[in-house]
Amino acid sequence: MFQLSDKGRRVRQMFDDISGRYDLLNRLLSFGIDRRWRRFAVSQLSIPKNGQVLDIATGTCDVALEVAAQTDASVTIVGEDFTQGMLVRGQAKLNSSPYGQRIALVNAPCEEIPHPDNTFDGITIAFGIRNVVDRQAGLNEMFRVLKPGGRVVILEFSNPRSQLFRKIYYFYFQKILPAIGGFLSKRSAYQYLPDSVMEFPDRETFRAMLASAGFSRLQHVDLTFGIATVYVGDKPRGL
Template structure:
């Protein structure tokens, strides 16, 4: 069994603690734009009948449900997350959706996925890769469980390039967001969010990490003035 590092355990406990208000605060703090980003990210994958998809750091299952809404009924989805509380909320959300028969869940960290090599046609992870303590190991696991010809799509926060927009974004992200998040949930968790984004590698460096893990034709797409970025890699 994979043992999380001390930092990994702290992050896991943090997500367990904020799980009950997680969906609400996602919508509030992003003004609902996060839904549009997820829809666009899922559209970057080409699907076929009977395909299998894995959504890592699935949280409460938003991306898993988005995949189900965009794909044929023969496509099955597994959501994996290391937070048991998040997964339990995801299971409840899926049970109340039209896609309950197509989505299952596993409790597992990105660095140690309990699936055989080449198990999936697509792998996604949205706003989760920055929480993976050993990112190279996590990316190698994503590559391992993909079949040949499969695709990984990674959606993550990034830093806007425009100086004017960056200053506005930083003020909101560093000053306003933690206060709002703390009012409804846990301040320390929503202080961690901007800190984790600011320490995330540059787009070029992260694409290099994907290439090192084995991915080919690695590219990125900026979203909403560079607030978020989609990274795409093929096997």
């Protein structure tokens, strides 16, 4: 059984602590753009009828619900998260959604996905891969449970390439965002956010990690001046 590291336990506790205000702060701090990013990310999937999708770090189920909205009614979704507080909030949203019956929630870490090999037609993870302590192990697990021919779509914050916009972005991210987050929720969590983004590998390095896990036909698309990036990779057929 996978054992979380001390860092993993701290991150899990942090998200438990902010789960009650998580959706509100996402909309407020991103000016609502996060919804458009998620829609675009999910649109990169191609899920057949009766297919299955795994949404890792599902949180309060925004992406899982978007997958349901964009796919055939026969498609089922598993939302996985290692934070119980987030799943409680997510289940409340599912209970009031017309898509809720198509989505099942599982409490598990990305580094040990509790599903057999070659199970899912698509995998998504939005703003979660940077919180995975052993990212390469998490990517390896995604590759394992994805069917040959299936696709992974990863949405994550990035560092803008434009020096001018990067300065504006860093000021907001490092000064304003933690102050607002601290006023409405827990400041340390919203200080962690910019710190974790700054620490995340650059686009080329992260693509190399995806390739190391076995993914092919890799591509990435920057969104909103490079604030966020969508990474796409396929599991080769015939494996």
